[in-house]
Amino acid sequence: MEHEFWHERWSKKEIGFHEGTVNKYLYDHWPELSGGGTESVFVPLCGKAHDMWWLNDRGHPVLGVELSKIACKDFFEEAGEKAMVHPGEPFTTFRHDNLELWAGDFFQLVPDDLKHIRLVYDRAALIALPQPMRKDYVEHLTAIIPEGTRILLITLDYKTRITPPPFNVSDEEVRELYSADYDIEHVLTNTLPNDHMFTKRKGLIGATESVFRLTKR
Ligand SMILES: C[S@@+](CC[C@H](N)C(=O)[O-])C[C@H]1O[C@@H](n2cnc3c(N)ncnc32)[C@H](O)[C@@H]1O
Numbered sequence: 001m002e003h004e005f006w007h008e009r010w011s012k013k014e015i016g017f018h019e020g021t022v023n024k025y026l027y028d029h030w031p032e033l034s035g036g037g038t039e040s041v042f043v044p045l046c047g048k049a050h051d052m053w054w055l056n057d058r059g060h061p062v063l064g065v066e067l068s069k070i071a072c073k074d075f076f077e078e079a080g081e082k083a084m085v086h087p088g089e090p091f092t093t094f095r096h097d098n099l100e101l102w103a104g105d106f107f108q109l110v111p112d113d114l115k116h117i118r119l120v121y122d123r124a125a126l127i128a129l130p131q132p133m134r135k136d137y138v139e140h141l142t143a144i145i146p147e148g149t150r151i152l153l154i155t156l157d158y159k160t161r162i163t164p165p166p167f168n169v170s171d172e173e174v175r176e177l178y179s180a181d182y183d184i185e186h187v188l189t190n191t192l193p194n195d196h197m198f199t200k201r202k203g204l205i206g207a208t209e210s211v212f213r214l215t216k217r
Helices: 003-011 024-034 051-057 069-078 131-144 171-178 197-202
Strands: 040-044 062-066 084-086 092-096 099-103 117-123 150-157 182-191 208-216
Touching: 003 069, 024 051, 024 117, 024 150, 024 208, 040 051, 051 062, 051 099, 051 117, 069 092, 069 099, 131 171, 150 171, 171 182, 171 208
Parallel strands: 040 062, 040 117, 062 099, 117 150
Antiparallel strands: 084 092, 092 099, 150 208, 182 208
């Protein structure tokens, strides 16, 4: 998607993707991914997800990258926390202890930025992007994270015609995108109830969410 699309979503507060609570798959499946450790976590296309506070509260240093400065500002303000802001190019950084949000384009990150990262949390990042960009996203992610990095990936699939995002990403596509460079473990696929808040709002029927654990070889 064009940057303008997302800037407009944030300035108009059209952020239906924001859960405002801890994601249930993160809660259930993070302990196995992290092994209970406190390694550094990268959160691509992070929005203002509460999940980052949850991860940080469990001892993980967190680095999120997000296009929108509004999202970064709101993330700290809504939690009643003050962040040190350093305007810059290509990223303006917001820092509170060992929780950092970098406002700017994911595709501007370089391997040196993420050399300390051992874990990645992808909720609504891959599925926020149209098909050609998903390939670029995975290629870039693979280029910037260290070998051995483990990823918790949450995807969404549906057959209903809706205006994306979110885009539908099948389990097969996940294998196509990641199998060259990652060991892939399919954790679960869950059918969302048709009266689920999200499926109702989008008019989705029979949508499924999948959770994967990936390890970069
Ligand atoms: C669907 S939202 C998901 C946000 C978050 N992961 C969550 O679970 O709430 C996708 C986010 O990615 C951001 N985004 C889109 N393209 C980006 C890019 N190239 N670099 C950084 N952030 C981007 C958007 O501004 C938006 O906040």
